[in-house]
Amino acid sequence: MALPTLAAEQDRIVPTDIGEQTAQEVAQSLRYGHYEDVSLDQQWSEKAWQRMLDMIDPQHAYLLEDDIEQYSDLGRHYSDSLEKGDLDRLYAFYNLYQQRIENRLQWLLDQLGKTQHFDFDGQGRLATDDEDREWASSPSQLDELWHKRLKNAALQLALSGASEDESASEPDEERQPDIPGKPSRNETAAPQGHDQSDQDNNHDLRMMDDSAIIKQLKKRYSNQLERVRQTNSEDVLSVILNAAGSSIDPHTEYFSPSRSKSFDIQMKLSLEGIGALLQQDGEYVKISSLVPGGPAEKSGLLKPADRIVAVGQGESGDLTSVVGMRLDEVVDLIRGPKGSTVRLEIIPAKAVDTTQTRVVRITRDTVKLEDQAASSQVIDIKRGNQQHRIGVIKVPMFYVDFQAEQEGRKNYRSTTRDVHRLIDKLKQQNVEGIVLDLRGNGGGALQEANSMIGLFIDRGPTVQVRDAQGRISLLGDTDRGVAYNGPLAVLVDRLSASASEIFAGAIQDYGRGLILGNQTFGKGTVQTLDDLDHGELKLTRAKFYRITGASTQLRGVKPDISYPSLVDPDEIGESALPNALPWDTVRPVSYREYGNPQRYLPQLRQSHERRASEDPNFHYLKREAELAHKLREQNNSVSLNIHQRKREMEAQEAEQLSLENQRRKALGEKPIESWADARGADEDQTPIDQAQLRESANIMLDYAHRLEQQSGS
Template identity: 35%
Template sequence: MLSLKTKLVAYGTAASVVFGIASYKLLEKEGPTASQKNEVLAKVLMQGLSSAHYSPERLDDDLSKKAFALYLERLDYNKKFLLKSDVDQLAKYQTQLDDEIKNGSFKFFDLSMALLNKRLKEAEGYYKEILDKPFDFTKDESIEVKPDKIKFATSQAALKEEWRKYLKYQALIRVADAIDSQQKADTVGNQEAKKTPAEMEAEARKKIKESYDDLFKRMSQLENEDWRSTYFNAFANVFDPHTEYFAPKEKEDFDIEFSGTLEGIGAVLTEKDGYIRVSEITPGSPSYMQGELKAGDMILKVAQGSKEPVDVQGMRLDKAVTLIRGKKGTEVRLTVKKVDGTLKNISIIRDVVVREEGFAKSLLINGPKPIGYIQLPAFYADFNGTGGRNSGDDVATEIEKLKEENAQGIILDLRNNGGGSLQDVVDMVGLFIKSGPVVQVKSATGAPAVLEDRDPQLQFTGPLVVLVNENSASASEIMAAAIQDYKRGVIVGSSTYGKGTVQQFFNLDQVLPATFNAVKPLGHVKLTTQKYYRVSGGTTQMRGVTPDIILPDTYTYLKYGEKEQEHALPFDEIPAAKFSAWQSPSLPMDKLKNASKARVSNSATFSLINQSALRLKERSESTLRSLKLTTYMAEEKKNQAEAKKLEEARKSIPQLDVATLKADVKKLAADTSASARFSAFTRNAKKDLYIQEAVAILKDEL
């Protein structure tokens, strides 16, 4: 059987043929010019979607209408720019978008940009005029805050009124917060001069205006090409919510997010008032090691090696970042203005920058029978083969460190883990089972492929708890499902997200011949090519993984997950794979469930969490907000009182006795920044109610 990585490469080659066959026929034999890039991109993208997607859609009027609806929603989600007349004008094209793609036309897109840019200029006038006058918070009026319940304004006057309420609501929140903060300061004897409500209101308007000045400046810097990705993705997302087009820069950012590494200088940048500023230096990065670039420095110019510098003042942040990032070993020269006003030229050699906070880390929970805790934020992997880290290897390392300290049980925390590398899931499940199938993967046609752990060696044989929540998705769900099907451990928490599809990236440049070089780079498409199934035969698609032991969660009653996404692929089942469940020892599941249920029932904190979840559900359904200060503050005080009950209950919980692993102590002692981050991780783990219940469950089993 092919390994997963081999299978993906093999499939990618076949898909390249599917993409490429049609691509060669797009334009003249001599190839397109740069001005024809968008026509080529649209046709290659749609050919790939229609030919290689797991559940392909026909490029017809029905798809056109669906893409139109998605694009309109993303163009003006809050309905604060376009008028109904604009929407009506655009709607004339809603069954013609498929024809435009086929003909290489962008009339609809160009019209949408013209209308949006016109309305942006008008809206800029609205907010400036509205924020120039005080708001009356004694007037009894309200605002609808859920975009789905709002209709597009029928006139400029009506839209301006929507803006008035929208800005008033933001000012109301700021004023209420200021009053609340001042009242709290009074209770502790703060002697600072008190502000009047009028002063608070004026300050709120000033801050909001500054925020919108910045927002509209950034929006004015957006080019049509930035919006074109949104347009293409409206088509892609009709196929399913996880099929996406990535412009070249977006793909680079995606790789950084999932690998935890990038090649650059290791400085976090922000843009304010037209200037690029350094907000943070990443510990251990080239900037950190070079030592001259500091937080607060303003970057004025960027030069590549010995080339002429480029002025970045007034430049969009993403474009400046592109200039500063670069390949390992190359030189970038920065002209910076220091905090004291002096100018300095700084030369930095780029290198691989590692984001340590995104990697697996562990703690030991002390007791007569110590328990190991591993937090895994993502199933990260070195997708580009540049020598980066893989989550499977890292978790194996953490397990060995825990075994050296006699950990009798392990908690693997996959909460808020959105997924990542499927191969690392297979490797990781293999750490806890002898051998056998981990997941079944099925393309649109043909029999399912069974991805197996073939290594009979077990790295850990003790009791295992896997923590999950509603943000545990994709690869996390495969991991939890496999452990559950094998009865190898106890899944604890809340039902997972419900993403049971497999995506693959295709570089669109690689499916076009050299005659198309003038239009490259085109970017990538992330395409849903397969669905995955549990070894027991069901898919996690739409339904997720239901924990063996369900714990109350703040988001329990909210509409959330894959099942709430537009155009999500349906749930289905296939025959189970052949596998042998864990036998030695078998899980006393009924005993563990009953003991946990008793603890949760007697827990005031879990009871308050459930009450909080019910309030959150009620608030999400009741979306009309008062714009009267006294009414708003009364509601907020009620919410704060309920939240304080939960906060106080959490404070009263005895903290876990946790320890840093001996293998980590020396490393952390040599890096004060890493040590500070690890201390924060430790503090949070000590008082985490869900980790505490996981510990109690393991103790019941031990």
């Protein structure tokens, strides 16, 4: 296939004067304002150039080895281009990349125009774990790859049977399935041969015929081609500047004027939408977290790591493919007026195969402070003939009504005030201990995390903040007295981040309570938003450290007692982000320890493991996490044979179904006949969440009894 090296002159995207000025501003900010000591030298240029390649063509599916060599000088002069505001060479490279994409999409359409029938009886396989692929040396080498991808796209449609009015998109064939969608190695070996009966049954397996498949794929690639041709100078500038920023750390980011507006809306929580934070994941858009109290979180229909493949407006009608679409465009499609309905076709994080998408409907709404407020409950535990009570306080995020506080209103809302009130309420209910549930708490107002620590300690430091000059500021609780001095535990998970990690880390360091759950997110950096003449720059300027001197960056807070997790740390967390800043330490500060929970951990863990092995929900969670890990480790390709692909899917589904029915049987519930029944039940994990919460209450009770025995001895 002959590929022109440059776009037609009239179609070329060129830098603007304001764009080149913005590049100079960003370069200055990176050099003199970032937390790290950034030298915009040749070593940095090479890193920024490589980051740009990773962003635009992560699987080496479009560009050729000669293309990279032709523009290899950018690996030496990326910094010069930014600092001098001379972006012509970078734009020329992007034009070449754009032409490669357009040519490839047109090639796909041409192939479909020649196709009348798909043969799914061959023995080929498509690699899914191929991010280390070498750059292709020729167009024909890429043709071989894309023939497989086209066949895989057709096979996915044949098996999933997405209808024209219900899905304009299928999962992108280039990306690896999310957990636990990987067959074990023993199950994925291609058969040595196939007989005539397999060929005869080929069409029996199909849920869509060839003509419908061809029509769908033509629509998909035509839509993608149209979007690619709409790329403008601002889009290219964003790629160039974000490659520069993210080569230093994942949170340094350029916002174009339109993206800046969206970010402001998001930070003010005045966005009328579904309340989900999204991130780019290759050509997919992925759910990174859910806003507490938002429509998506309340519905239970979306989970972190779910991938969105299509979006539709209203209760019915066409879905628009968003595979390969820019993040801001996807956000615009999902955003809408309060009370309206948006339909999302997703690949669930737990999907066994990328063909197993489903459509969810969510009613848009505004996120209210009341929906994110702390709440409490009491868990009753019977042991022998005695009834015990453990209090639970759920803190979805750290919030404060800044305006009311600044205006001096007496009864303004804040996390600390609400939690204090709930503590008093639980004390009146004679609880023997309190569990603070910070699962899914992505942070919020640092001052509230700081002041809430003060409810459990009597004055002292809480967190250290180090700036780029090495100066350390010490934040702490200055109020005398405590709201609660009884047995305490903090329940966290992989989505507990930032201010949540500061709170959990301080409670752990002071020996004030137990930390239960999963290792936290690991975001220990501080960003500011700086205005540019054109857009804004989110810049990392400081780092958090615990009072022990250890950073929360990258490693987060490790629990004293760990629970199994279905969240893949390679998918979610600071360590999953490119160029995350390293973990390090500063000098510890003086502080008073309130207790030593570590001394009781062997006995507490032993009791926990005994209960967990007997709890059907907890046992299921452990087995499910083990299965997900096994499938992630063992699968690195998918079969292009429809019979083998079906067998692989069925084998994985059988394992999932067996686990689910074991759980149901142990609980005395009716078993389900297929894994699809479980997927169609909104994937509500409340029983698992409640199992974690109840086990935390049991650990809390064990701990309270240990403390009581010590004080009585």
